[in-house]
Amino acid sequence: MREIIAETEVKRGETYLHMQNITKVYGNGVLANDNVDFEVKKGEIHALMGENGAGKTTLMKILFGNERPDRGSITFAGQPVTIDSPKKAVALGIGMVYQHFNLAENLTVAENIVVGQEPNSGLFFNRNLAYDAVNTLAEKYGFDVEGHELVRNISVGQKQKVEILKILFRDSKLIILDEPTAVLAPQETEELFKQLLLLKENGYTIVFISHKIDEVIRICDRVTIMRGGRYMGTYEMENMTSRDISRLMVGRDVIRNISKPEHEKGDVVMKVRDLTYYDKHDVRIVDNVSFNLRAGEILGVAGVEGCGQKETSEIIAGLLKAHGGKVEILGVDTTEATVAEIRKLGLSHIHEDRMLYGVAMEESIEENMISIRSDDREFGNSLFLNKRTIGEYAQKLVKRFSVFCKSALVPVKMLSGGNMQKVAVAREMAVDPKILIATQPTRGIDVGAIELIHTNLIEARQKDCAVLLITSDLNEVLDLSDSLLVFYKGKIVGYFRDVKELTDEELGLYMLGLKSQTEVEIREAMACGD
Numbered sequence: 001m002r003e004i005i006a007e008t009e010v011k012r013g014e015t016y017l018h019m020q021n022i023t024k025v026y027g028n029g030v031l032a033n034d035n036v037d038f039e040v041k042k043g044e045i046h047a048l049m050g051e052n053g054a055g056k057t058t059l060m061k062i063l064f065g066n067e068r069p070d071r072g073s074i075t076f077a078g079q080p081v082t083i084d085s086p087k088k089a090v091a092l093g094i095g096m097v098y099q100h101f102n103l104a105e106n107l108t109v110a111e112n113i114v115v116g117q118e119p120n121s122g123l124f125f126n127r128n129l130a131y132d133a134v135n136t137l138a139e140k141y142g143f144d145v146e147g148h149e150l151v152r153n154i155s156v157g158q159k160q161k162v163e164i165l166k167i168l169f170r171d172s173k174l175i176i177l178d179e180p181t182a183v184l185a186p187q188e189t190e191e192l193f194k195q196l197l198l199l200k201e202n203g204y205t206i207v208f209i210s211h212k213i214d215e216v217i218r219i220c221d222r223v224t225i226m227r228g229g230r231y232m233g234t235y236e237m238e239n240m241t242s243r244d245i246s247r248l249m250v251g252r253d254v255i256r257n258i259s260k261p262e263h264e265k266g267d268v269v270m271k272v273r274d275l276t277y278y279d280k281h282d283v284r285i286v287d288n289v290s291f292n293l294r295a296g297e298i299l300g301v302a303g304v305e306g307c308g309q310k311e312t313s314e315i316i317a318g319l320l321k322a323h324g325g326k327v328e329i330l331g332v333d334t335t336e337a338t339v340a341e342i343r344k345l346g347l348s349h350i351h352e353d354r355m356l357y358g359v360a361m362e363e364s365i366e367e368n369m370i371s372i373r374s375d376d377r378e379f380g381n382s383l384f385l386n387k388r389t390i391g392e393y394a395q396k397l398v399k400r401f402s403v404f405c406k407s408a409l410v411p412v413k414m415l416s417g418g419n420m421q422k423v424a425v426a427r428e429m430a431v432d433p434k435i436l437i438a439t440q441p442t443r444g445i446d447v448g449a450i451e452l453i454h455t456n457l458i459e460a461r462q463k464d465c466a467v468l469l470i471t472s473d474l475n476e477v478l479d480l481s482d483s484l485l486v487f488y489k490g491k492i493v494g495y496f497r498d499v500k501e502l503t504d505e506e507l508g509l510y511m512l513g514l515k516s517q518t519e520v521e522i523r524e525a526m527a528c529g530d
Contacts, residue, residue, distance in 0.1 A: 009078075010042050010077055010078050011042065012041075012042050012043035012203065013041055013042065013043065013044075014041060014042055015039055015040070015041060015042075015075075016040055016041055016042035016043075016076070016077065016174065016205050017038070017039065017040040017063075017074075017075070017076050017174060017205070018037075018038075018039045018040075018074070018075040018076075019036065019037065019038040019039075019059065019062070019063065019072065019073075019074050020037055020072055020073050020074075020075070021035045021036075021037065021071060021072040021073070022035070022036040022037075022038070022059060022062060022069050022071070022072035022074075023035055023036075023069060023070050023071040023072055024055075024058050024062065024067060024069050024070055025070055026414070030406075030414060031229050032055050032058040032229055033055045033058050033059055033062070033069070033072075033229055034055075034228075034229045034230045035071075035072075035230070035231070036055065036059055036072075036226065036229070036230065036231045037231050038059060038224055038231070039224075039234065040174070040205060040207060041205070041221075041222075042203070042205050043200060043203055043204070043205060044200070044205060044206075044220075044221040044222060045196060045197075045200055045206045045208055045219055045220045045221055046205070046206065046207050046208065046220060046221065046222050046223070046224065047208045047209075047210065047216040047220040047222070047223040047224070047237070048060070048207055048208070048209045048223075048224050048226070049209075049210065049211070049213075049216065049223055049224070049225050049226070049245065049249055050225055050226035050227055050232075050249055050446065051227065051249055051418065051446035051447075051448055051449065053228075053229075053404045053415070053416035053418060053419055054226040054227050054228060054229065054249070054446070055226050055228075055229040055230070056209060056226050057416070057417070059226070060096070060176055060178070060207070060209065062074075062083070063083065063089070063094065063176070064083070064086055064089045064094060064096045064176065065083040065084055065085040065086045065087070065088050065089045066086060068084065076092055076093075076094070076174075077092070077093070077173075090170055090172065093171065093172050093173045093174060094172060094173075094174045094176070095166075095167030095168075095170060095172030095174070095175050095176065096167075096175075096176040096177075096178070097160065097163040097164055097167065097175070097176070097177050097178065097180065098163075098178050099178045099179040099182060101159050101160065101162075101163055102163070103151050103159060103162060103163070104151065105150070105151050105152040106150065106151075106152065107150070107151060108131075108147060108148055108149060108150055108151070109134065109145050109146060109147050109148070109149050109150075109151060109154065109158075109162050110127070110130040110131045110133075110134040110135075110147035110148070111127075111130065112151055112162055112166065113130075113134050113137075113147075113162060113165050113166050113169050114130045114133070114134065114169060117169065117170065118130065119133065130147065131147035131148060132147075133169070134147040134165065134169070135147050137165055137168060137169060138161075138165060141165075141168065141195060141198055141199060141202075142194065142195050142198060143161040143164070143165060143195060144158070144161075145158050145161050145162060145165070152281065155188075155304060155306070156183045156184070156304055156305045156306050157183075157184050157185070157188035157191070157192070157304070160180065160183075160184070160192070161195075164177075164195075173203070173204060173205060174204075174205045174206075174207070175199070175204060175205070175206050175207070176206075176207045176209070177196075177206060177207065177208050177209065178209045179209060179210055179211070179443075180192060180208070180210070181210065181212060181215060182443055182472065182473075183304070183305040183472050184304070184472075185304050185474075185508045185511040185512050186474060186504050186505060186507075186508035187508045187509075187512055188304070188512075189215070193215075193218075193219050196208075196219065197219070208220055211445065211446055211447060211450070213242045213245050213246065213447065214242065216237070216245070217237055217240065217241075217242065217245075220237050221236075221237055222234055222235060222236055222237055223235050223237055223240060223245065225245065225248045225249055227248065227249060232248050232249075233248070246447050249446060249447060249448070258454055258458070258479045258480065259458075260458055260479070260480065261458075261462065263296050263461060263462055263482075264296065265294040265295065265296050265297045265482070266294055266295030266296045266297075266464055266466075267294065267295055268292045268293070268294050269293060269294065269295050269329070269330055269434060269435055269466045270292065270293040270316070270327070270328065270329050270330075270435055270466060270468075271292055271293075271326075271327070271328040272289060272290055272291050272292075272293075272312070272316065272325070272326075272327055272328075273290050273325055273326045273327075273328075274288050274289070274290055274324060274325040274326065275288070275289040275290070275312060275315060275322055275324070275325035275326075275327070276288055276289075276322060276323050276324035276325050277308070277311050277312075277315060277320065277322055277323050277324075278323050284490055285308045285311050285490050286308040286311050286312050286315070286322070286490050287308065287489070287490035287491045288324075288325070288491070289308070289312055289325070289487075289490075289491070289492055290325075290492075290526075291485060291492065291495070291526060292526065293435065293466045293468055294466055295434070295464045295465070295466050296461055296462075296464040296465070296466070297461070297466055297467070297482050297483065298457065298458075298461050298467040298469050298480050298481050298482050298483075299466075299467065299468050299469065299481065299482070299483050299484070299485065300469045300470075300471070300477040300478075300480065300481030300482075300483070300484040300485065300499065301468065301469065301470040301471075301477075301484075301485045301486075301487060302471070302472075302474065302477045302484060302485070302486050302487070302507055302510075302511060303472075303486060303487030303488060303511055304472070304488075304511050304512065305472055307487040307488055307489055307490060307511075308487050308489070308490035308491075309439075309470045309487045310352060310439060310470070312470075312487075313349070313437050313439050313468065313470055315327065316329075316334075316342075316347075316437060316468070317339065317342060317347065317349040317351075317437055318334070318337055318338055318339040318341070318342045319339065319357070321335075321336070322335060329342065329345050329347060329435065330345055330346070330434065332345060343372060345434070345435075346433050346434030346435060347433060347434070347435040347436075347437065348372075348428035348429065348431060348433035348435070348436050348437070349428060349436075349437045349439075350424055350425055350428050350436070350437065350438045350439060350441050351424070351439055352439040352440035352443065352470075354417070354420050354421050354424050355420075358420065358421065358423075358424035359412045359420050359423055359424055360412065361411070361412055361413040362411055362412075362413060363411065363412060364408065364409050364410060364411055364412070365394060365398065365403065365405060365407075365408040365409070365410060365412060365415075365423055366390055366391060366394040366408045366409060368412055368423050368424075368427060369390075369393065369394040369397050369408070369423065369426065369427050369430075370390055370393065370394070370427075371427065372427060372428070372431065373431065378393075379393070391408065394408040395408055397426040397427070397430055398426075400426065400430075401422045401423075401425060401426040401452060401456075402422065402448070402449070402452055403415070403419050403422045403423060403426070404416070404419050405419065417445070418445035418446055418449050421441070421442075421445055421449070421453075422449060422452075422453075425441060425453055425456070429456055429460060432460075432463065432465070433460070433465055434465060434466065435465065435466045435467075435468070436457075436460055436465055436466070436467045436468070437468045437470070438457065438467060438468070438469050438470065438471075439470040439471075440470065440471055440472065441453050441457070441469070441471070442454070442471070442473065442476060443471075443472070443473070450476075454476070454479075454480060457469070457480060458480070461482075469481060474504045474507060474508070475504070477499075477507075478499055478502065478504060478507070481499050482498075482499070483495070483496060483497050483498070483499065484496040484499045484502065484507075486507065486510040486511060488510065488511065488512075488513045488516065489513065492522060493510055493513065493515075493516035493517065494510040494515075494516060494517050494522070495517065495522045495525045495526055496525070497525055497526075497528060
């Protein structure tokens with residue numbers, strides 16, 4: 001339960017949170033926050049925006065007790081506070097939903113929500129009381145989740161609701177949401193917005209961290225923008241345009257409309273046939289998936305997260321072994337091939353998990369940049385490395401992909417998440433692959449970095465690289481794709497040879513399983529291009 005503090009009465013519209021002169025310098029000399037001010041009013045939805053590396057993540061870590069500032073003060077609910085741990089933040093009434101959920105898959109919805117505050121009968125946990133409490137709370141705020149359901153059986157959108165309910169159950173009044181729509185279909189985003197507005201009406205205060213400018217303009221009352229660790233100002237949303245926000249975030253105008261020249265597709269370079277994969281619970285995650293990928297084509301893959309698209313990409317790249325079916329790359333059966341063997345055929349892979357697969361956190365930017373070319377004679381031999389050549393190569397990529405860093409010699413762990421992503425993208429694209437699998441290539445990064453990565457994907461297509469683009473960003477998949485697959489519960493439920501007439505609303509219906517093509521329709525549509 002919340003800590004009892006001698007708070008003054010804060011009325012709606014009055015200052016509820018004020019972080020003043022927050023400064024944070026990390027051990028490597030990186031100035032993450034430079035005298036930042038952040039003020040939130042009670043009962044508002046307040047956007048926090050900025051490029052990756054702008055300092056907003058550090059600021060929220062300080063607010064939630066994961067980091068301690070070197071200088072500055074925090075006032076919350078009318079009282080000065082010291083927040084030295086997440087436990088203290090929760091006790092004060094501050095809750096945070098991270099972009100990557102923290103749920104126990106084998107427990108029920110109710111068990112996840114009440115953990116640490118379980119209702120008991122005597123000495124024992126009373127599940128029925130937990131279920132009743134959770135279902136009552138969910139009904140009050142319009143969250144369609146059922147306390148008895150195992151978390152592993154519910155959708156990604158419902159998992160996010162469970163995380164929000166965890167916060168509400170602990171009586172938090174200030175809710176921090178980190179990229180809350182990143183994994184949602186349009187219909188789920190609409191539902192989330194209705195729920196957030198209902199929470200606002202009930203007196204809750206929400207900090208909304210996002211890179212989706214149109215969504216922020218639509219739902220937020222005010223926006224605070226950061227750039228380079230500094231506070232760029234707080235603005236009433238009704239006075240802001242997309243261009244205004246982009247310019248403040250990046251320091252220049254950002255091209256929002258993607259320029260994609262016409263380009264003729266080439267020969268089939270990859271065939272996937274009847275691919276099947278089961279997870280550890282013996283659930284069929286990939287269900288007889290078949291498609292072709294052509295040179296000079298961006299084939300988009302849309303779907304709510306968890307519908308088999310990630311596993312499909314990992315099977316193609318050699319990270320997982322299929323339980324059935326076949327993958328053929330440039331005429332070679334690679335179903336049982338190793339990652340190294342597949343890479344030698346000319347395949348590059350931008351993995352969605354940049355922390356686990358995208359980069360080696362402890363190694364330098366230079367070492368990460370050449371890690372897939374370690375046996376390249378340009379960089380040395382088995383005994384000696386050519387440090388000068390490696391340094392020049394890494395510096396060229398740092399410049400081309402605008403990696404914000406002091407030096408290419410610093411460990412990747414010192415970079416912001418967006419700059420880590422740029423390192424991973426630079427490494428995979430710099431080798432001019434014949435096939436590129438790009439899985440969530442722009443998730444959680446800023447508009448400037450998104451523009452850069454999109455430009456490079458289109459340039460790769462123009463060089464006849466075949467791109468398999470797997471993303472939950474509907475604007476991205478519709479703007480970049482030449483053709484499009486839609487996944488739902490492990491199956492391909494739709495194939496569109498041309499995405500120009502496809503709307504995000506219709507695509508959302510396919511993603512949620514509310515609409516689908518027959519297997520015959522899908523096969524015939526795919527065959528038309530062969």
